[in-house]
Amino acid sequence: MEPRAHVLPRLFIDVVLPSTIAALALILALCVQQTHNLAERVDATASLRLARLAGELDATSGAPSQAALDRTLQEGKEDRVVRVEWHGSDGTLWSSGTAGNGATYRSEVQPHGSASSWVSMQVDTHPLHQAQAMVWLLGALCATGVLVLAWLARVSIRHRVLEPLSQVRYAVHELVNARHPQLDNTPAATEFIELRKSLQRLSELQEEQRRDWSAMQHDNAVEALDRLRQSQAATRSKSQFIALVSHHFRQPLQALELFAAGLDQNASQEQQSLFQQMRGSIASMTRLLDALLEISRLDAGVIAVKPVGFTAAELFMRDRTSLNHEAVQQQVTLTWRGSRHQLHGDADVAASLLYQLASNAIANAPAGRVLIAARRRGQSIRIEVRDNGPGIAVIHQQRIFEEFVQLQAGESERRGGYGLGLAIAERLARLLGTRIGLRSEPGRGSTFWFDLPRMPVMERHSTSPQKQAPATWRQAS
Structure with a gap:
């Protein structure tokens, strides 16, 4: 429906208008030619009669004859000759008929050895003008008929072409939007009827496919x-x-x-x-x-998550004694940094997650170094656990979070573990609404991290700087 306002003028300009202009130009040319032919025929007839009369007068050595003038007038009544005159060289005038309104034709008569004289013939042009007016009237009627036909062609294009095209466009639009189109059965050309049947069949197939898909x-x-x-x-x-x-x-x-x-x-x-x-x-x-x-x-x-505000120092103090004890047993240098940051989340779950990552790092870096740090990352605080252990290949960095997975042979006997620490850590991270990140290369150590949101500003100002750690936190022995 909307494209009709654009397609109809375009079709009319491209198809109907050139034919209409050509027909009007042809009618105009025919009318001009016909009126010109009528005028030339009247001129030719009058000139022929005048030449005949001049020949007769020339044969009589220029002596006028009233009978010749009367005969010429009588013969020219069919051609609307109303007056014939002869003007002698001495100023004499012979005439036949009555003077009136019309065209006057003249011809010179010059007998041998005598002075020249001339004859004139007056023709009534009113019938000529009537005939020419009739030609233009018929031309106007023909032009009107052409314009009517052009308007009828425009109406026919709208009803026989654009309306079926609009229905086709509507049906295609409905099919594209997975809806069943409602097509009417108005009479149309054979091509559009076949196209309508095809669209109806396509709609039925789409509906059947939709039911199967559902x-x-x-x-x-x-x-x-x-x-x-x-x-x-x-x-x-x-x-x-x-x-x-x-x-x-x-x-x-x-x-x-x-x-x-x-x-x-x-x-x-x-x-x-x-x-x-x-x-x-x-x-x-x-x-x-x-x-x-x-x-x-x-x-x-x-396990229910209970978000509270706490500092990184409080998080580090949760299992610091136990981690220091493990570090001493493994001869690992354990370093803590960034304890001033303020975090928000479940403190117990976050501490358990940090303990699992730190314990894993200590066990994998005997006689090495482990760094536990808190760093600001936008609106979050990133808790990192970095070691200088053997590192982890890229192909194994997803497997280590599975249960009972240990990459090195004999690691269970050496560490006293069973490959469950990172599996527990991954579940704790999901419980906190975060994830564990890993960056590692063989021979260059590993860095595990997880992000926690910063403490909200309102809660940060309402918390006393001298607030002690929650009583529910245990100190590891």
């Missing part, structure tokens, strides 16, 4: 939902199993540890060495159960 999407959604439910049920079952096993194993292990400690007091040197190995094994099993219990709690979603 059914397929519904089936896929149901299948995906079933898989999700099965996966969630499996995850819950695994978490419940691990939690149950960890809970039931923890008490016997604690009892076994106390029993070994009691026997160690009165044991010999050889027995003390045996009890020490027993306590080491019990400690390894306890760490494994603690890690599995932590993973099960994170997967089950039972």
